[in-house]
Amino acid sequence: MRVTWLPDVLRAAGLTVHEYDGREHDGKTWRTRGSDSWGPIEGITVHETRGSRTSTDAGELRVLVTGSSSAPPPIAQLYLSRTGEWWVVASGRCNHNLVGWSGPNEGLGNSRLLGIEAQHAQGEPWTAVQYDSYARGVAALVRKLDIPVGRVAGHKEHQPWPAPAGQTSTKSDPEFDMTKFRAAVAAELAGGDDVKPSDQLKIAPWGATTWPKDKGLQDDQVTAETAWTGAYLHARLGQERTGQLVTMVEALAKLVGGQDASQVIAEIRRTADEARQRDAELAELVRAGMAGELAADEVVRLIGERLASSAPAPGPKG
DSSP, X not given: OOOTTHHHHHHHTTOOEEEOOOHHHHSOOTXXXXXXXXXXXXXXXXXXXXXXXXXXXXXXXXXXXXXXXXXXXXXXXXXXXXXXXXXXXXXXXXXXXXXXXXXXXXXXXXXXXXXXXXXXXXXXXXXXXXXXHHHHHHHHHHHHHTOOGGGEEEHXXXXXSSOOTXXXXXXXXXXXXXXXXXXXXXXXXXXXXXXXXXXXXXXXXXXXXXSTTOGGGTTSEEEHHHHXXXXXXXXXXHHHHHHHHHHHHHHHXXXXXXXXXXXXXXXXXXXXXXXXXXXXXXXXXXXXXXXTSSOHHXXXXXXXXXXXXXXXXXXXXX
């Protein structure tokens, strides 16, 4: 068995994922690294590398594919950087723990457990960026594997001190509270389509062609925060400017006078009312998205439909 779906699952969760080659170290890539004689996967073990606080991703990844004094290579399928970015290291069986004598996955070993190594030194504070990414990534894996959150175990739970007779390798990683971590994973799963302000949302390709000088639109993505706040502010500004326009045209109509002017002002009022209604609807959609009442992609879709339905028909070609 090979878990070649790892990059797609993590990216679908909105995470940044790199596919580690590393063939200069072992002649293999992540797609062929690790034995394919394993599975099915019944649980996940979360680890921390326990390197130095100045360790680099390149150095940590090299150890994962070349091994250490206590573990033959490859050591884990996944690696999580301090930056919150993920690396897929292997698709096959890895050597990240022993058959556990305690914890949620007691009795299980490398043949049934997926391993994640997070870049972290002993005593180093966990940043919100890395911890949040850890919980989100594990939640995505739990969903894909269709296993209970209770099957997510810390290495320290799997091989705790004191060790049973015949065992000497006890562990104390990761340093965070596993009960709270599993709760964070469960919250991610319960949130479903909840989107965080930093998440990237895909926008329609015509955005880049309409505003070619806007470099922020050239990758067809914006952050959820930019999309939500931008839509809200423009909707509110549209409401205010529509009212100002009506006032100005009414003043102009008084100067012009006559029936024709009255008909013009009536049509402008009708158009202005429609614009106010549209802008109010857009503002409400944005509010619902920011409050988590609607999924982000649903908000984008509904806004697009509302704007398309209110767009003026193209004029005759000259």
